Amino acid sequence: MSELRFDNRVVIVTGAGGGAYLLSRQGASVVVNDLGGPRAGDGKGEHKAADIVVNEIVAAGGKAVANYDSVEDGDKIVETAVKAFGKVDIVINNAGILRDKSFARMTDEDWDLVQRVHVRGSYKVSKAAWDIFQKQGYGRIINTTSAAGIYGNFGQANYSAAKFALHGLTLTLAREGAKKNIHVNSIAPLAASRMTETIMPPEMLAHLNPSFVVPVVAYLTHESTKENGGLFEVGAGFVSKLRWERSKGVVFKSDASFTPGSVASQIGKIEDFSKEVQHPQSIAEVDWVGLLDVAKSLKSNPEGPNLRFDGKVAVVTGAGAGLGRAYAHLFAKYGASVVVNDLGTSHSGTGTGHNAADVVVNELRALGAKAVANYDSVEDGDKVIETAIKAFGRVDIVINNAGILRDKSFVRATDADWDLVQRVHLRGTYKILKAAWPHFLKQKYGRVVNTTSAVGLYGNFGQANYSSAKAGIIALSNTLALEGRKSNIIVNTIAPNAGTRMTATVMPPEMVEALKPDYIAPPVAYLCHESNTSHTGGVYEVGSGWVAKVRQQRSGGYGFPVNGKLTPEQVASKWSEITNFDDGRATYPTTTGESFMAVQGNFENVAKESEPLSGKQLSFSPVEFEYGERDVILYALGVNAQRNELNLVYENADPFICIPSFAVCVGFNSQMQVPFGDLLPNFNPMMLLHGEQFVRHIKPLPVSGKFTNIAKIIEIVDKGKSAVLVVGVTTKDAVTGEVYIENEYTNFIRGSGGFGGPTKSVRTGASVASNDPPQRPADLVVVEKTPENLAALYRLSGDYNPLHVDPEMAAMGGFKVPILHGLCSYGIACRTILREFGGNNPASFKTSKVRFAKHFFPGETAEIHLWKEGSSVIFQVKVVERNAIVISNAAVELQGEWATKPAPKKSKL
C-alpha cells in the first residue's frame, strides 16, 4: 500500500487536535486552531495548546501556523489558512467542550454554550471553507460526533444533541459536495477525555489514545477516499461504520379504523427487524405507491385495545394546522385536554381574524373537548407549559411538532437561515421539554413525541440547517429516554412524511388522501399512551399509513492491535472489512455502554510480533538554541532563586552566572523532534513522565550564547506496562563547534510498554551509575519551600508541557493538580549544590544525575539531603508535606578545587 501523502494540502484542525502532527508528517501544511491565545503585552505570548503543536511541527521540519480564534469565528480561521498557505483543502472540526448535567439540572447556558461551540462552531468553519472548496473543486471535512450523539447518554442532553446535529450537517454537506469532489464524514472517537470521568486505570486510558483515531481521520480526508456522508466509531484500534437500518414496518389502511389501538396491536411487527429490513441512503427510498397498493388491498385495520386519554393533558406545538392540528384532534377525540400552541396570527386568508391556534381550539371545543390556545414561540417553552398548568393543573404529554424551513444550498444559506432553523427546531424542542420536565419528574409520568424528519436521518440537498437540527432532536430524545425511564417518562421520535410537505400536484389523488396528517397521528398517540411503558428511545418513520422503525446498525469493523502503531495506510488496507455490513458480524448497539463493549473487546488484541525499532529514525537534524541574560535569570527564578541570590538573578552582579543545570534547557528543544508516537505504541503525551536526567557539563555555559543541538535516541526499554525512552542531546557552540554539554533525557511513558522490546537497559557508565546515600545522617540538609506558581514560572524556560499548568491535562495524566517539572526540582537541587559545595562557580560541575522517583506538587516543601562522598555530592529530595522521596539516586560530581572540599556545616543561604 503506497503512502497516503498530503503534500500541497492545507488542513485546518480546530481544538488543536492530534491530527495535526500526523497530517503534517505526511506533507500537509497545518493551521492549528485553539482558543488559548497569546497574553497581550509581553510580545512572546503564552504558549497554549496551539503553540505547542505548531512549535513541535515546525521543529520537526513541518509547516504550521497557530490560530487562536473561537470556532464561532470560523471565517477568521479559514482566513489564517488562506493568508499563510493560500488555500484550504481539509477541515477537521474537532473543537468541543462539555457541560454534563442531568436534564433537570441543566441550565440554558449549559445548553447554549455546548450548541454554540460544537454545532455553530463546526458550521461556521465549514461554511467559511465551503466557497473555497466549491471553487477549487476539492474539499474534505471531518465532523466530530460522539457515541453520546448516536445513542444518547445520561447527563448529556446538550452534548448528545449537538453531536448528532453535527452528523446531520455531515449528511447534507456530503450530498451537496459530492459533485465538486467535496467529501464530508463524521467520526465518533472514543478518546481518553471522555473516559476520564469514569475513572479508568491508566493502562486502559492509554488504549484510548488519539493515535488510534488520527489515522482514520487521515484516511477519510485523503484525496483517494471515496467515503462520503459516513459515520464511523473509532477508538482503541477498533474502527467500524454505522448506518440506519429500517424495519419493513406495517402498512395500515388509511381510514377510520387506523386508531392508536390498531397501532398497539401491531407494534411488535412494526419493530420486527428479523426480515426484509432496508438500509436507506436517502429520503427518496420509500416506495409510496407500492405502500399505497398494499393499503388498498387491506379491508380494514385490526381493532386493538380502546386507548383513551381521559384526564391527561397534552401540549401540541405548531398545532394551528397540518400535523399538529391532526394530533390535537386525535388527543381530544380520545378524551385528553389539549393546549394548542401556534405562533401564527391569522389562519391563511380565512379573514376571521382568528389566531390559527384559536381556530383549532374552537374546533375541539365544538367537539366537546377541553382545549386552550397558546401563542408563544416554542423558544419560550416555559410559557407554553405554563398555559397547560394554568388551564388544567398538569401536563402529561408533549408533542414537539412546530417547525419552519429555510431551504437553501449551503453555499447560499446565511447565518440567519442557520440560526433560525436551529432555534425553532432544536432549541424550541429543548425549551418545551425543559419546562415540562420538572412536572414529569414530580408526577412520575410523562410522554413525549419529538419530530425529526427523513432529512434528519439521511440528509437532503439544500437542507443543511434542517437536517442538522432534526438529527440533534433524535439524540436529545434518546438522552431524555434514558434519563426519564425510571420516572415513567417515555420519549420517542417520529419522522413524518405527510402531505403538508409533499406537493400534491405530482401525486395521484388517493395518495394525497393517504398522506393526510390524520394518518400520522395514530402512532404518535399510541406512543404517548400510558399503556406504552417500554417503547422508548425509538425513531419511527411514519406516513401514508405506514409505520416503520429505524435503528443503528454497526459493521463488525476491524480491530487493529493495541500494541502496534496504527497508520493511515493500514486503515486503508482494511477499509472493505471496516465498512462491510454483510459478513454476519454487524451489531446493533443501543447505548454508549454497548457501543463501548466492542472497543473494550479490542483491548486484548495484542499483536504477537511488534514492529522492530530498527529502520526507524534514530537521530535527528541539528536544531539551534539561542539565549540571553534574560533567559538565564528567568531560569534561575524558575528554579526558585531568591532576589538576594544576586549572582543568579541580576545581570550586573559580579559575577553574574548561569546555573549549570540550565544545560537541560539548552538541549531541550531538539528532544521535541523525537516522534514518540511513531516509536511507541499507545503514546499519549500526558502519560509521559520525566524519569531520569543525566548531564555531562563539559564546558560551563556562558550567560548568553548560541548553540546547536543534535538529538539521537539512545535506547528504548520495554518495562512491560511502560516504556523508557532515552534521548541523548549533544550541544555544541554554534560557531566554533566546541562541545559544551551532553544531556540524556530519560522519558518514562506509562501505558506504552508491552511492545516486545528489550526489557533491560544496556547502558553503562556515569549516566546509569547508582548513587545510594551512605549509611550516615546527611552532611547537610537544606529546606526550601516552593511557591505554588513555580511550575507556571519554570515552563517559560522552554518546557511548555501542559501537564504542569493545565488542570484538565494533569487529570488526564492521573494527577489531581498540575505537577512540577522534574527538571525544576533537579534545578533547585543543583542551585543548592552550586552554592553550598561549588562556590557558586559553574565550572565546579562535572556531571549531574537524578532519578525522579515521585511527583512533586508546586507549593510543597523540598528537604534536600546532601552527602559529600569523594568528589561527588550524593543527594535525595524529600517532600516534607507527604514525607515522599521525589528525587533519588542522584549525584553531582564536582571537579577542580571543589572536588576535594569537605561539606559545609550549615547552609550558606
Ligand SMILES: CCCCCCC[C@@H](O)CC(=O)SCCNC(=O)CCNC(=O)[C@H](O)C(C)(C)COP(=O)(O)OP(=O)(O)OC[C@H]1O[C@@H](n2cnc3c(N)ncnc32)[C@H](O)[C@@H]1OP(=O)(O)O
Ligand atoms: C514530547 C517531548 C518530550 C517532553 C519531555 C518533557 C517531559 C516533562 O515535562 C515531564 C515531567 O517533568 S514529569 C514530572 C517529573 N517526573 C515525575 O514526577 C515522575 C516521578 N516518578 C514516578 O512517578 C515513578 O517513578 C514512575 C511512574 C516513573 C515509575 O513508577 P513505577 O511504575 O511504580 O515504577 P516501578 O514499578 O518502581 O519500576 C518499574 C521499572 O521502571 C523503572 N523506573 C522506575 N522509576 C523510574 C524512573 N523515574 N525513571 C526511569 N525508570 C524508572 C524501575 O527501575 C523498574 O525497572 P526494572 O523493572 O527494570 O527494575
